[in-house]
Structures are given as C-alpha cells and as structure tokens.
Amino acid sequence: MLIILIRTVILYFVVLFVIRVMGKAELSKMDPFEMVLLFMIAELAAIPIESLDIPLINGAAAILTLLFLEVLISFLSIKSTKINALLNGKPSILIDHGNLNLKELKSQRITIDDLMEQLRLKNYPSIADVDYAVLEANGDLSVIPKPEKSPLTPEDMGIPASSEIMPMVLISDGILYKRNLSFLGKEEAYLKKELSKLKINDYSQVFLCFFDEKKQLHVYPKGKSRKEMLKEVPIK
Known part of the structure; x- marks a missing residue:
C-alpha cells in the first residue's frame, strides 16, 4: 500500500512538471495533437501505479519522451505552416x-x-x-x-471613453495579494486606510476585496454583507 502511495506521488509530480512545461497556451487551445498527448500521458501515468511489476522509471521515461515530442513538434509547427496545418488542422x-x-x-x-x-x-x-x-x-x-x-461602441456614438484597468483581486479569504496591489501602483498603507473606514483592522476579516475596471475599490467583509457594512460606515 505504501509503495503504491509513493509511486502515485512521484508520478503526480512528473505529470505536473510535464503539463507546466507544455505551457498555458497548450492547455487553453486543446488542439487534436495536445488532446491525444494528454490522454496518453494520463494512461502512461496510470500503468505503473496499477502494475507494481512495471518499473516506475519506465512510466516516467515514456511521459518525458512525450514531452520532448510535444516541444519538438510545437517548434516545427511554428517554423512550418504545413506541419501546423497537418497536426492541428485549419480554420x-x-x-x-x-x-x-x-x-x-x-x-x-x-x-x-x-x-x-x-x-x-x-x-x-x-x-x-x-x-x-x-x-x-x-x-x-x-x-x-x-x-x-454590431454592438454600438462609444467611438461609434462619438462619446469620449476613459481608459480602464484590468480588475484585480487584492484580498481573497483574508490573504493579501501584494503583487496585484503593486501592479495597481498602490501602497499597502492605502489599502489599510480604506479598510479602516469600514472598521476593518485585519485582512482576516475580509472575504473579498478587489479593484474594478473603473478603479473603484470593492470590499466584502466576512460574516456581513457589503450592504450592511456600508450602512455602518457611510461613503462620502
């Protein structure tokens, strides 16, 4: 039982490494080649777990071979439109x-x-x-x-439109996302000041806090609805 557990953990990290190396683009587009590759990786990972007589290195080597094949073919697809069309098809x-x-x-x-x-x-x-x-x-x-x-846009109607930002989560379930705060050009002192207006003194009291595309801060405290919290601390 312990051997199966250890083999499963090892193969899990091998497959995770392979998926990460494949890149986010491969997971998002899921062309036929990538779909077949993922099915094969899943099957090759399952075989050494189910059959203890098969060396673990055999399964890992086969998975890494598929990774090498995927990287090679992806490189060739970039260099040749014919290869790309053959493997992935055309619109x-x-x-x-x-x-x-x-x-x-x-x-x-x-x-x-x-x-x-x-x-x-x-x-x-x-x-x-x-x-x-x-x-x-x-x-x-x-x-x-x-x-x-086509839907009307502000440009079609001659209405000036201000630039918007990408919505960013600053706090999720009490955890501060410092990287997102820095991306928005804000200091942590600013966030603490805004939270204090809502009588929030600790991040653990916040379920969700985010900036929307209009650069407005939204706070959803734990245990209370945002509407209830804003009644206690009116917005000026």
Whole structure:
C-alpha cells in the first residue's frame, strides 16, 4: 500500500512538471495533437501505479519522451505552416459574407441545427445577423456580425471613453495579494486606510476585496454583507 502511495506521488509530480512545461497556451487551445498527448500521458501515468511489476522509471521515461515530442513538434509547427496545418488542422469558414458554405458544413459534418445552436451560444440567434462564422482549429466558433448588427461602441456614438484597468483581486479569504496591489501602483498603507473606514483592522476579516475596471475599490467583509457594512460606515 505504501509503495503504491509513493509511486502515485512521484508520478503526480512528473505529470505536473510535464503539463507546466507544455505551457498555458497548450492547455487553453486543446488542439487534436495536445488532446491525444494528454490522454496518453494520463494512461502512461496510470500503468505503473496499477502494475507494481512495471518499473516506475519506465512510466516516467515514456511521459518525458512525450514531452520532448510535444516541444519538438510545437517548434516545427511554428517554423512550418504545413506541419501546423497537418497536426492541428485549419480554420473552416462556415458562413461567408452571410452565405452558408454548404460544402464546408458537409466536410466538417456540421448540421444546420448544430450551427444554429453555436450561433445562439454566441448571442446571434439568426444566421441573417452573421457576416462570417469561422470554425477554428480548436473547435471553437468565431462569429463576426454584419456591420448593422454590431454592438454600438462609444467611438461609434462619438462619446469620449476613459481608459480602464484590468480588475484585480487584492484580498481573497483574508490573504493579501501584494503583487496585484503593486501592479495597481498602490501602497499597502492605502489599502489599510480604506479598510479602516469600514472598521476593518485585519485582512482576516475580509472575504473579498478587489479593484474594478473603473478603479473603484470593492470590499466584502466576512460574516456581513457589503450592504450592511456600508450602512455602518457611510461613503462620502
């Protein structure tokens, strides 16, 4: 039992190392090559755990070999568009200038019902609203609406818009994220001062604290709703 536990822990860290080396981009796009690779890694990690007669080094060596193969092929894919297209496929235009591409739909084995469902998920209930629909290599559907169906922007209406920032969590469940605070150009003294206005003297009293895109601070104390807390300390 102890041997199985030790082997499992070792292989866990080996697989974790491999996934980390593969990079975040590989996990987000999940092209066919990466999907097959992950399935194989999972299978190769399970074999030495289930069969104690198989040396642990064999499983680790096979997993690391797949990692080397993934890095090599990723490098070759960057250098050659043909290799990239062969392994990952190419985007398919399903709607072109508002017209259904029946040949491509048939090639990708996509029915009209499937297409309509995906368009609804993208908030375009009618094909008549769509100028282009592209099935990406990772299986996601990119939709470009017709100009008259595009959402209005402040630029379209001639309204000046101020620059926004990326929302940042500063405190989560009592833990201070100093890196995010520094990214926003704020000092810890500033945060403590703002919290003191809400009668909060310790980070452990905070469930969530974050800056939104409008550079406004939001605080959600533990045990009380933010609305209740703001009633005690009115905002000026």
